[in-house]
Amino acid sequence: QQQVKQSPQSLIVQKGGIPIINCAYENTAFDYFPWYQQFPGKGPALLIAIRPDVSEKKEGRFTISFNKSAKQFSLHIMDSQPGDSATYFCAARGFQKLVFGTGTRLLVSP
Amino acid sequence: DVKVTQSSRYLVKRTGEKVFLECVQDMDHENMFWYRQDPGLGLRLIYFSYDVKMKEKGDIPEGYSVSREKKERFSLILESASTNQTSMYLCASRSTSYEQYFGPGTRLTVT
Numbered sequence: 001q002q003q004v005k006q007s008p009q010s011l012i013v014q015k016g017g018i019p020i021i022n023c024a025y026e027n028t029a030f031d032y033f034p035w036y037q038q039f040p041g042k043g044p045a046l047l048i049a050i051r052p053d054v055s056e057k058k059e060g061r062f063t064i065s066f067n068k069s070a071k072q073f074s075l076h077i078m079d080s081q082p083g084d085s086a087t088y089f090c091a092a093r094g095f096q097k098l099v100f101g102t103g104t105r106l107l108v109s110p
Numbered sequence: 111d112v113k114v115t116q117s118s119r120y121l122v123k124r125t126g127e128k129v130f131l132e133c134v135q136d137m138d139h140e141n142m143f144w145y146r147q148d149p150g151l152g153l154r155l156i157y158f159s160y161d162v163k164m165k166e167k168g169d170i171p172e173g174y175s176v177s178r179e180k181k182e183r184f185s186l187i188l189e190s191a192s193t194n195q196t197s198m199y200l201c202a203s204r205s206t207s208y209e210q211y212f213g214p215g216t217r218l219t220v221t
Contacts, residue, residue, distance in 0.1 A: 032208050043212030102152040
C-alpha cells in the first residue's frame, strides 16, 4: 500500500514532443504528490507538486494531471527540449515520509 | 538558497570497514533523511530524523545506523560495509513545509 508505481522506465521523444510519465498509488492517506527532476551527478530537485484537491497544476511547460478516483497522476512536458533530458521521479507523501516511484529516464533528441 | 551538503562525492571502502557519511544543511530544518538510490529501484528511505537525537527507521534500515547530535548534521553509519551496500546515497532535509531538498549524493563503492 505504500508503493508508488511509475511508468515507463525510459522514454525517448523528439524535441518539441510531449512526454508523459504516469504514476499510480494505493494509499488514500497520501496528501501531497511532488515530481522531482534529477540530472546526472546531481541530487533530485523539486520540479512541481500537487495536492489531491486539485485536478491539474501547470508551471511553465510542466503540467501535473491528477485523477483522485483512479489514484493516478501524471507529468506532461510541453514543447520538450534537449535540456529536459533527465530522470524524473514521482512521489507521494504519507506519515511524514515521501514514497518514490522507480524513476523514468527521459531523453529528448534534438 | 537552501543548501544540503554531503561530505564526499565518491567513496571507495573495503568490505568490513566502518563507513561514515556526513550530511549538513544550512536552513535550520527539523527533518532530515537518508536514502539510497539504485537503478530500477528509485529512492528508498533508510532512516529519517525529525529532531535532534531522534531517529526513525525507514524502509531499509538493516545494516545502517544514524546519528543526529546537532540540528544541522545527520550522519549515516555503515557498521560493517558489505558489497551489497554499493550505491548512491542521498541526504535530504525538510522544514515543516512539504518541500524536501536533496544533497548532491555520495557514490559509495564497497570492494
